[in-house]
Amino acid sequence: MLDDTDRRILRHLQAEPGLSNAELAERCGLAPASCWRRVEKTQAAGIILGQEAVIDWQRLGYSVEVSLRITLDKTQPRAFDEFIAAAREVPEVLEVQTFLGRVDTRLSVIARDMGHYQQIYRSRILTLPHIADIEALMHVARIKSDEVLPV
Structure with a gap:
């Protein structure tokens, strides 16, 4: 289902979820449009469920x-x-x-x-x-x- 390029995209997204599509495409050696289509494909397949902000609740006073x-x-x-x-x-x-x-x-x-x-x-x-x-x-x-x- 996933090829090496899809896996490369996933590795980069896991490491830095805030990458823009242009940055992600550059790191993966793809054209931005091609990269975006692959990301959309993995989202449609339910592989990428979303992106979230991870908040350190201890820094907000929860110890x-x-x-x-x-x-x-x-x-x-x-x-x-x-x-x-x-x-x-x-x-x-x-x-x-x-x-x-x-x-x-x-x-x-x-x-x-x-x-x-x-x-x-x-x-x-x-x-x-x-x-x-x-x-x-x-x-x-x-x-x-x-x-x-x-x-």
Whole structure:
């Protein structure tokens, strides 16, 4: 599906997503129109999903990150759907993941400090529907955070 030129384009976009089409074309040895068509093709195929600004939330004053492993009350038929819909509405929840196994979901929660985290936990997390059990894991360090794919 992808040839070497497409992969080269993807490597450059992953390294520097803010490149203009002209800069990208030059780095890939293509004419700008040809480069743009290839980028559009990968977008249409769902390979490139979009571009985003990555913000360092710690520089904005959020110094606490907690991972919450949540087991849901699965006796309720819509427990997953209702829980996920409500968790998405909590601004401090950065990520929601679902699993098969003992733990059903994981929430990544940020807060300015421990007092702020306690407030979020009591007023927003504990009020989420269908929670049977919660295990909190305090984030200590991020060793690797990379979404660059080996293309």
